[in-house]
Amino acid sequence: MTTDPTTPGPHPGSASPPGDTDARSLGRVTIATVVAAASGYAVLLLAARHLGAVGYGVFAVFWAAYGLVTGAQNGQLQETTRAVRTAASEGLARSRPLLVNTAIGLGLAALVVATSPLWSRRVFTEDRGLSVLLLAVGVASFAVYAHLCGALSGRLNWSTFAVLLSVDALIRMAGAGIAVAVGWGTTAFLAVTVIGSASWGVVLTVSASARRAIGVAGDVPPRRLTVNTLTAMAAAAASAVLVMGFPVLINLTTDLRGGPDVDDAATIGALILAVTLTRAPLLVPLNSFQGLLISRFVDRRDRRLAALGAPLGVVAAVGGVGVLGAWLVGPWLLRSVFGADFDLDGVVVAMLTLGATCLALLTVTGAAAIAAGAHRWYATGWWVSTLVAVAMLLLPLDVETRTCVALVVGPLIGLGVHLVGVLRA
Structure with missing residues (x-):
């Protein structure tokens, strides 16, 4: 069941969600977005020049498959943002979105492995077993990444959100640079595709605000939050099919x-x-x-x-x-x-x-x-x-x-x- 659109927004006297919505903080998100875009271009450039058109096609299909699954997981980010923002503004604490999102990520990884015999032969033309394994590990890790993005967005903590975006992009770009320098082939670029999702671990290590956000409460009970999240993921899956x-x-x-x-x-x-x-x-x-x-x-x-x-x-x-x-x-x-x-x-x-x-x-x-x-x-x-x-x-x-x-x-x-x-x- 989705959020009721008639639910009123925060009242003047209610507790406001903590956050940093000033121009400087939002500017950091803009800079992080530029970094992410530039890093993405750099990875594509390195892959295209290093692998050639046919090799790049193999890499890009895996990149797209990973984006297809994680695109559906953007529903986790969306519902976490909504749940955390509402909980903070209304003073509610009825669930822990981290537990829900982690369970969904592990379940999705298991689903990828279990169903791979049905689709992997048609999608992956090389390194089929490794591609399935990397895809499963990547989506499990991305579930926590999406949760942290949503928690930071719901708390309006754009500065730490910007750091998370930047670290994700830079990890992937560094991996691509190493792959080219060492002379690794397509297999290395498959691994490069998923390593950025581990950025949440790096950010949690260095950022106190991220550690405060990771366990933040949601506004609805766990069962309702799970249904909301899966509904949002089903919708986001459609966009992922067409986009990534x-x-x-x-x-x-x-x-x-x-x-x-x-x-x-x-x-x-x-x-x-x-x-x-x-x-x-x-x-x-x-x-x-x-x-x-x-x-x-x-x-x-x-x-x-x-x-x-x-x-x-x-x-x-x-x-x-x-x-x-x-x-x-x-x-x-x-x-x-x-x-x-x-x-x-x-x-x-x-x-x-x-x-x-x-x-x-x-x-x-x-x-x-x-x-x-x-x-x-x-x-x-x-x-x-x-x-x-x-x-x-x-x-x-x-x-x-x-x-x-x-x-x-x-x-x-x-x-x-x-x-x-x-x-x-």
Whole structure:
């Protein structure tokens, strides 16, 4: 059962959640977001240049599979943020989200291992056993990471939150640098994908505020918190399929169409890289500020459309500039920075950027739906987007065209579903 959207916000006389909401603290989150984006680009650059287009395709599919599962775990962050913020503002202490989130993470890791015979052969073409093991360990660790992110967001402790984001990104970038320096291959980059999730251990060691936040209370009993968290995860899973899992969808739908030849494999590798690169400038900041967005929409439940206007306008403006830049210089940047194997037409790169903008707009409306308590509309919007995108990927078109169509049409339809949910909530 989801949060009741009619629940009033903090009263003037109620205890306020501890936090640091000044411009300096929020600026730290912005800097951490830049660090995370730059580190992500660095890892992709190192992997692409070190592994080549085909090797990069193997690495990127594992990266996407890990992002697909941990993307669903963002539901843990979302519900923890809501539960902790409400508990702090209303003076409630009815559960320990850490226990719930840890149990869910271990259960999810076990599920990954138990079901791997059903899907691993189609998804992972190399190092299959190691890939499954790394995926299971990574999602178990990410459950604690997501909990700590949500706890810090619910307490409005943005300074420590920024540290957590930065450490996560820098650990992964350092691992990629070592892999290249030593001359390790694709297997090392699979491990690099998951090591960042251990950042919560580093931050807990050095930060007293993180240690105070890790065991913070939630506003509802454990059973209700578990149901809320699993509901949020089911909704977040849909967004993860379309956002981080899209390279997996490309591989699966290509396989259903008979499998790629060598030239198509290189094209798919270039497409996967371009999809990832065009999304990062918008989706990385949005993911970093997810807790802040949810808090903003919760605090403005009586002015939902007005609260949506500014974030949607910023995303659309930035996306429009990105589409133009991608058309003009995108192909040259791909070839110059990542190598001659990564060759795509300017129109394709521009359309991929437009698709990234549509996904970013869908992410904003999804946060508004969660804040409004419209979790079913949130899930429906993302799942409709995903199903439409999959249908587009199965069209009898070349891989570039069907990828671009899927990334634009699917999110736009889902966005409409979210807006209806926000208005009806």
